[in-house]
Amino acid sequence: MRLARFTRLVLAAASVLAFGCVPASDELPPTGAAGFVTAPSPATRGEPFTTDDGWLLRIEKVALSVWVQASGASYDYDGIYDGRRYGSGGWLFDAARPTVVYAPEISPGGVSVSAMLRGNYLFVGRENPRDRRRLVGVAPEIAARFNQPPDEGFDDSYGGLYGRYPSGDGPSILLAVRAERAGRTERMEIVLAVETYSGSTTSRGVLLNVREDDVVAGTLDIRAEELFRGGAGRLAFDEFAAADVDHDGTVTIAELRAARTTCKCPVTAPAHPSTGVPPPSLVDLIELNAGKLLAPR
Amino acid sequence: MRATSLAVALTCTAIASAAAAQEPPPPEPPPPKVDEVVVTGQREPKSAQVVKMKRDEYRVVPGAFGDPFRALDVLPGLVPIISGLPYFYIRGAPPSAVGYFIDDVRIPYLYHFALGPGVIQPALVEEVSLHPAAFPARYGRFAGGIVAGTTRDPPAELRGEAQIRVYDAGGYAEMPFAGGRGSVGAGGRYSYTAGVISLAAQDTTIDYRDYNFRASYETSDRTRLTLFAFGSYDYASNTRRGIEEVAFASEYHRADLRLDHRGSDGSSSRVATTIGIDRTRLEDARFAQNVVTAVRARHTRPVTREIEMELGGDFTADHYRGDLPSPYAVSFERYDQAVTFFSPRIDTATGVWLSGRFRPRPGWDITGAIRGDVFTSADKSAIGPSPRLGMRIPLVKGVAFLAAMGIATQPPAFAIPVPAVGYRGLPGGLGFAYQKSVGTEVSLPLRFTLRANGYHHSYFNLRDFAQDRGRVDFDDPKIEPNSPLQAYGLELFVSRKLSERYAAFVSFTLSRAQLGSTLREAGRVSPFDRTYVFQVGGVVDMGRGWRTSARFLSYGGWPIDPEDQAVQQAVRLPGFARMDLRLEKRWTIGSTGWISFVIEGLNITGSRDVTSRRCSTDFDPVGRTVQCEDQYLGPIIVPSLGVEGGL
Numbered sequence: 010m011r012l013a014r015f016t017r018l019v020l021a022a023a024s025v026l027a028f029g030c031v032p033a034s035d036e037l038p039p040t041g042a043a044g045f046v047t048a049p050s051p052a053t054r055g056e057p058f059t060t061d062d063g064w065l066l067r068i069e070k071v072a073l074s075v076w077v078q079a080s081g082a083s084y085d086y087d088g089i090y091d092g093r094r095y096g097s098g099g100w101l102f103d104a105a106r107p108t109v110v111y112a113p114e115i116s117p118g119g120v121s122v123s124a125m126l127r128g129n130y131l132f133v134g135r136e137n138p139r140d141r142r143r144l145v146g147v148a149p150e151i152a153a154r155f156n157q158p159p160d161e162g163f164d165d166s167y168g169g170l171y172g173r174y175p176s177g178d179g180p181s182i183l184l185a186v187r188a189e190r191a192g193r194t195e196r197m198e199i200v201l202a203v204e205t206y207s208g209s210t211t212s213r214g215v216l217l218n219v220r221e222d223d224v225v226a227g228t229l230d231i232r233a234e235e236l237f238r239g240g241a242g243r244l245a246f247d248e249f250a251a252a253d254v255d256h257d258g259t260v261t262i263a264e265l266r267a268a269r270t271t272c273k274c275p276v277t278a279p280a281h282p283s284t285g286v287p288p289p290s291l292v293d294l295i296e297l298n299a300g301k302l303l304a305p306r
Numbered sequence: 307m308r309a310t311s312l313a314v315a316l317t318c319t320a321i322a323s324a325a326a327a328q329e330p331p332p333p334e335p336p337p338p339k340v341d342e343v344v345v346t347g348q349r350e351p352k353s354a355q356v357v358k359m360k361r362d363e364y365r366v367v368p369g370a371f372g373d374p375f376r377a378l379d380v381l382p383g384l385v386p387i388i389s390g391l392p393y394f395y396i397r398g399a400p401p402s403a404v405g406y407f408i409d410d411v412r413i414p415y416l417y418h419f420a421l422g423p424g425v426i427q428p429a430l431v432e433e434v435s436l437h438p439a440a441f442p443a444r445y446g447r448f449a450g451g452i453v454a455g456t457t458r459d460p461p462a463e464l465r466g467e468a469q470i471r472v473y474d475a476g477g478y479a480e481m482p483f484a485g486g487r488g489s490v491g492a493g494g495r496y497s498y499t500a501g502v503i504s505l506a507a508q509d510t511t512i513d514y515r516d517y518n519f520r521a522s523y524e525t526s527d528r529t530r531l532t533l534f535a536f537g538s539y540d541y542a543s544n545t546r547r548g549i550e551e552v553a554f555a556s557e558y559h560r561a562d563l564r565l566d567h568r569g570s571d572g573s574s575s576r577v578a579t580t581i582g583i584d585r586t587r588l589e590d591a592r593f594a595q596n597v598v599t600a601v602r603a604r605h606t607r608p609v610t611r612e613i614e615m616e617l618g619g620d621f622t623a624d625h626y627r628g629d630l631p632s633p634y635a636v637s638f639e640r641y642d643q644a645v646t647f648f649s650p651r652i653d654t655a656t657g658v659w660l661s662g663r664f665r666p667r668p669g670w671d672i673t674g675a676i677r678g679d680v681f682t683s684a685d686k687s688a689i690g691p692s693p694r695l696g697m698r699i700p701l702v703k704g705v706a707f708l709a710a711m712g713i714a715t716q717p718p719a720f721a722i723p724v725p726a727v728g729y730r731g732l733p734g735g736l737g738f739a740y741q742k743s744v745g746t747e748v749s750l751p752l753r754f755t756l757r758a759n760g761y762h763h764s765y766f767n768l769r770d771f772a773q774d775r776g777r778v779d780f781d782d783p784k785i786e787p788n789s790p791l792q793a794y795g796l797e798l799f800v801s802r803k804l805s806e807r808y809a810a811f812v813s814f815t816l817s818r819a820q821l822g823s824t825l826r827e828a829g830r831v832s833p834f835d836r837t838y839v840f841q842v843g844g845v846v847d848m849g850r851g852w853r854t855s856a857r858f859l860s861y862g863g864w865p866i867d868p869e870d871q872a873v874q875q876a877v878r879l880p881g882f883a884r885m886d887l888r889l890e891k892r893w894t895i896g897s898t899g900w901i902s903f904v905i906e907g908l909n910i911t912g913s914r915d916v917t918s919r920r921c922s923t924d925f926d927p928v929g930r931t932v933q934c935e936d937q938y939l940g941p942i943i944v945p946s947l948g949v950e951g952g953l
Contacts, residue, residue: 030585031557032593
């Protein structure tokens with residue numbers, strides 16, 4: 010075979026064999042995101058504030074686990090179900106700083122967007138599912154704390170083929186507070202699993218119009234001071250300070266659980282609208298007040 | 307392997323005797339005639355670290371379909387994930403830690419998708435090598451092991467091979483020119499699987515093809531310029547409601563231009579540059595591309611009769627590009643995955659090495675090497691030192707002591723080798739392997755050889771989708787590396803060269819891969835660990851062109867998760883066994899030509915791999931009863947019927 014002929018043959022074969030091409034990416038269906046820009050109150054940002062009973066409080070740390078949910082019409086104009094009109098996104102963030110939190114992958118159009126406090130469901134003694142929340146501004150040790158049981162532990166257990174494991178909702182609030190009055194200082198650092206329920210302030214939706222490849226956002230006020238709202242709408246710390254029965258300057262979760270509150274606030278508290286009985290402990294009071302922590306607008 | 311050419315120049319001088327003094331002086335004698343006789347050959351340096359298979363051996367391995375790289379799975383130390391699939395753990399190292407090279411050119415993978423054949427034409431391959439530890443200094447950036455192939459020398463006359471099989475056809479031909487100073491060859495493989503499969507499953511498309519091209523020219527008696535180009539393409543899709551969904555598509559192309567020079571002092575040098583392009587499209591419709599540019603150089607020189615040194619360096623730049631979606635248009639998980647794998651960036655790796663080989667007596671080999679690599683990616687950098695030492699020391703006649711130890715490093719790599727898909731910014735840092743092995747090589751009667759090695763390898767920071775088999779998640783970007791892994795075991799290989807008229811081999815691996823302890827995780831058996839892999843096979847030349855070979859393979863089952871063992875009432879899943887068979891009838895045509903009819907089957911016993919066990923609980927008046935059922939994959943049977951021929 011002559012070289013020239015061989016070369017022609019090679020080039021012909023190469024052109025057939027070499028140029029198979031991997032196809033480019035498919036065009037994604039048009040979607041965008043809807044959510045909130047968080048607006049921490051001055052107290053949430055760490056600025057000291059004075060309660061109505063004279064305590065100077067400073068919120069030193071506040072991290073939240075929040076789920077943003079967007080929902081619109083589930084059916085398009087042709088009556089075909091369109092699952093992308095509903096979506097959610099989990100966020101674990103430093104509430105002291107403004108943050109954009111959103112639910113991605115929503116079809117364009119009008120949706121109602123809400124935010125709720127919620128932690129991951131956790132197991133003790135077996136591997137947990139991957140944490141799918143978006144982390145913003147939280148240190149690794151704080152993020153790790155949100156994947157452990159809350160201070161009060163779990164009172165439920167998961168039963169299955171392989172036995173029972175303690176399980177329950179993971180933390181949604183990490184709060185560190187320093188309070189001072191008349192030379193006395195009290196500290197409190199708690200990690201609670203609070204889930205805000207349907208009907209609470211936080212689940213009220215804000216109407217937004219989703220755009221392709223963009224995020225549309227309402228405002229989510231974060232008011233950490235609301236956790237200390239007592240009877241008659243007063244901000245108060247006296248009961249928390251009084252819970253420190255060992256006078257070590259630190260209010261523990263056990264002390265909060267043991268202390269009774271005199272607050273007559275549950276009638277208007279959104280978290281337990283039907284109970285009508287005072288919260289039995291200061292932990293319950295904080296959990297009750299958590300319903301006012303997030304305020305979308 | 308190092309191939310050397312020995313040039314021996316013999317000078318014979320004839321001097322005419324002087325005539326009688328009284329006679330007039332005779333005419334001037336002709337100048338002395340010098341005959342140069344060049345004897346070339348390959349010295350076979352025996353090494354502690356490498357196992358090789360030559361061309362005439364790998365062809366007859368049953369179940370390998372004549373593919374040189376598939377034939378390597380007869381060797382101990384390779385633990386298959388699933389029977390038939392060319393993905394292995396090598397001494398506990400996951401597939402992401404195994405490097406593939408052909409003529410020192412790094413390539414993403416050696417085989418076509420799933421059960422497909424190799425991407426390099428067998429006619430081009432002279433030998434294949436498995437380096438499980440302390441590999442040669444020129445191979446770096448992989449912590450687990452190296453599979454390397456070497457192409458044949460250019461032919462002195464037209465040479466070629468071709469195969470036609472039920473599902474594909476391929477061939478390669480090479481011819482000399484310029485009086486033998488140059489050669490040019492080309493070949494490839496084309497699969498008509500798409501057509502064959504469409505007869506049974508019209509919605510499924512599987513396609514693959516490859517090409518190989520080589521041209522070389524000797525610019526002088528000692529210098530050769532070679533251009534070697536090759537590439538591969540794979541495509542798998544499924545059509546639903548008239549829309550074709552691409553499950554996997556991948557291609558890569560490489561062009562390597564190299565200059566080899568043999569010095570008169572026995573030295574050899576190679577300078578080379580490679581360009582390439584990789585493209586992949588994954589199931590989630592994302593497209594990724596990598597343009598590879600690389601240069602490398604090495605110089606090997608005998609310092610004394612016993613000592614040989616090699617100095618070398620290489621540099622690789624990977625230009626990654628991918629389609630990044632809007633962060634608002636996809637879920638957090640999908641966006642993280644896209645950023646991790648498809649962010650535009652340039653990754654570089656720069657390596658230098660110095661190695662020395664000491665051979666004081668025949669059969670001795672003490673090789674030490676120091677290699678260092680610097681990796682950069684997205685403003686991050688890391689340094690990976692890789693010292694290595696291997697030795698083979700004859701103890702008594704026919705018995706040698708083998709030992710190897712080394713450190714190998716690699717940048718973060720996706721759990722399954724996929725072209726153009728890699729990690730941005732060296733997340734989790736470099737992966738490391740600490741390799742130690744010791745063994746013996748014994749010459750047995752009837753030209754059998756026993757090679758036994760005990761090993762202990764430790765791996766850190768590698769990525770393996772198999773960390774927890776119960777939660778295999780191909781969507782997991784695995785940005786965090788796996789926990790440490792300890793692998794230890796014993797490898798035995800008794801064999802007689804498969805090219806002999808009667809040959810046989812026994813291959814046995816007894817091993818354990820243990821995920822090491824960390825602060826958060828207790829040690830446990832790696833979920834893809836297999837306690838043993840046993841193979842026995844043989845080749846018989848029956849005369850009149852008939853040759854048959856068979857192989858029996860068996861391996862232990864995967865471990866059951868400790869928390870499931872009580873319920874499933876077992877510690878491991880059932881093992882697996884299969885039989886492979888090859889039958890060839892060869893006719894000789896002329897002096898060098900041949901044509902063969904080959905029937906071959908992998909897993910002719912139709913065995914199935916048990917991949918898990920599913921249990922359910924029933925509550926009845928007697929109490930709780932648990933019923934378990936094994937889950938199978940397969941059977942994966944690969945029949946092959948074909949015609950092969952060569953010039």
